[in-house]
Amino acid sequence: MSPNQTLSRPSLLSLLLLLLLLLSLLSLCAAHYDPPPSSFATSGWFPARATYYASGDPRDSVGGACGYGDLEKAGYGKATVGLSTTLFERGQICGACFELRCVDDLRNCIPGTSIIVTATNFCAPNFGFTADGGGHCNPPNKHFVLPIEAFEKIALWKAGNMAVQYRRIKCRKDGGIRFAIDGSGGFMSVLISNVAGAGDVTAVKVKGSLTGWLPMSRSWGQNWILNADLKHQPLSFELTTSDGATLTSYNVAPKNWEFGQTFEGKQFE
Template sequence: MASLLRSWILNFFLMMAVIFGKAMAGGYSTPVFRPTAWKLAYATFYGDVTASGTMGGACGYGNLFSNGYGTNTAALSSVLFNNGNGCGQCFQLRCVNSRWCYKGSPIATITATNLCPPNWSEDSNNGGWCNPPRIHFDMAQPAFMKIAQWKAGIVPVAFRRVPCIRRGGVRFAFQGNAYWLLVYVMNVAGGGDIASMWVKGSKTGWISMSHNWGASYQAFATLGGQSLSFKITSYSSHETIIAYNVAPANWRVGLTYSSSVNFH
């Protein structure tokens, strides 16, 4: 009996050592974002087949082509946009219960890059598609045409949140000046979104950044002449990553800096 007890204790501590070792090595983190259940909503489109009219947007991603988002994007109704916390989230949509749906119910995977604002002059069921509390996707036309015929105008859809798959690390586009740093966060994988963010200069500790709008965060601090690191927590998965020395000491506003890390 004593031998069995010693064996159990030894195995327990060996197992804890393996788990602790993996955690220290970065093998474990907070839960990775998983696909959600399918829900029902509606979808329209804006812009034309070139998607040129969808560039920019409330999330602040700028040129969606050069920044990696392409035409597979959508503006979210304010319920989904969630004051900018929905920026960067990825969704799968398929047309349902409409004669305009393509056969086989193909799926379009899109990234949220813009806000579809309310239109209170129109009824929520007749033109005011993005009026709260409606859940609605206003898709770039090329994305809409992957699931339904464009002449439908509006179609019912099934949708779900899915992890964002991105190539490369998180990107940080700088605005502001040496005393006020405004950063647009792009190319975020995993949950795709940001809940909180910190910046650290080579001469400072971690400084909490406040949410400005969309996917932008700001710090009122003297950071000029310092290399900058960032710490980010995902809004959806609560996972945290640290991107060290993203920008050199001679960083400049108007430039975008890339990290080597990203969410799962």
């Protein structure tokens, strides 16, 4: 066909059909596109080791170094973990979530399995042993201590001190963030639990109806304290987590709140 000739009607129709086919294919691809996961989920896997403690161990009822109290009543169940010094970060990591899987032990690992656990406790070092000779939680070891119920989801109990891989992931929790208020007079202590998203809270502010926003200080774990008398005022809270996300829950506690009560606020997505 010469440059001066025009396309015939059948040729135009063929081009239109081809164009429609290409558009439909692009639409189909877009419909099945999954957005990239969070920055936690895209982080790589890192080597560590894990042991377990027996069912009925007292640490389930006392809650350990993060201050959550009875882990069953607090909603964490057996999906919990104690961390060695290197991982614990002096308690700031409390509430963070990890995914663990068993590796390198073909006899004792359960293939294709992993568990998701929340950091609720601290595994203290034992400097009577070397880090590679019994001091499992001594620096610089990265060590996880699991309830046996969680351990047996990824490995046989006889694996003992086993090699694992771990990665930090976003927490998913049922219900809102919980604020357990304690103290007396002009002293207030608030235990913060059931936090989704990053999970580990790095800053807290509280506001009464007669005050501005007052920064709280970390006491230990996820217990936050303030010297102020906020009785007879509805309380609002602002939380910031380790990924920089901030969430404000207004009027979490009503005007007639009392020490010893627990209230529920909004939740991170």
